[in-house]
Amino acid sequence: MRIDILTILPRLLDGPFNDSILKRAIDKGLVEVFIHDIRTYSKNKHKKVDDYAFGGGAGMVMQIQPIADCIDFLKQSNDYDEIIYMTPDGKQLNQRMANQLSLGGNLMIICGHYKGIDERLREKYITKEISIGDYVLSGGELAAAVLSDSIIRLIPGVLNDETSALTDSFQDDLLAPPVYTRPAEYDGMKVPEVLLSGNFKKIEEWRYEQALERTKKRRPDLLEKK
Ligand code: ADE
Secondary structure, eight states, X not given: OEEEEEESOGXXXXXXXXXXXXXXXXXXXXXXXXXXXXGGGOOSTTOOOEEEOTTOOSSEEXXXXXXXXXXXXXXXXXXXXXXXXXXXXXXXXXXXXXHHHTTSSEEEEEEOBTTOBOHHHHHHTOSEEEESSSSOOSBSHHHHXXXXXXXXXXXTTSSOGGGOGGGSTTTTSSOOOOOOOSOSEETTEEOOGGGGSOOXXXXXXXXXXXXXXXXXXXXXXHHHTO
């Protein structure tokens, strides 16, 4: 899998891909991630990438030319399964979307800023518009990092058994059950007996009941989907 991210703030994406699980996935060759600075594609002599909105109003709009040239350039040498625009008016990211996007292929992710990108870019190039929640970020970079993380951790070989994605919250429309580690007693607080019993059937049953209970209490909407 290959992910190309187009941004005017490439340094914002340095951190997430240079540590822990994402870095390991890249180092193992399971995913390639390329960050492209949209500004370097600007034909303006001051490397401008935005301008006032036609019709007036507060806020700048990202111009077509630098982004279109960057996309066209990348499309010359790669095929993309999706060209994704991170935007608060997109479809809200969920585990099902992450699962589907992790199945392979190449993704391009465009990060917006200010009032967003010129609508004509959306019409011509964008195949999927994704929001990470009903709030507005300063730009799409953090959202692109969230999306990439949710996808990359699902690529076979990225997680080992200890970090397996199969038992994550949402994988079966249930929240994950509570977890405990050593010591078995801390300051008078004990770990549930069943987890120390060694009876794996009982442990699995307990975990399922706890997951169901937690989901009923905190996210009953997930159960309605079942
Ligand atoms: N850009 C700004 N806010 C965003 C959000 N909530 N989701 C995705 N991209 C964004």
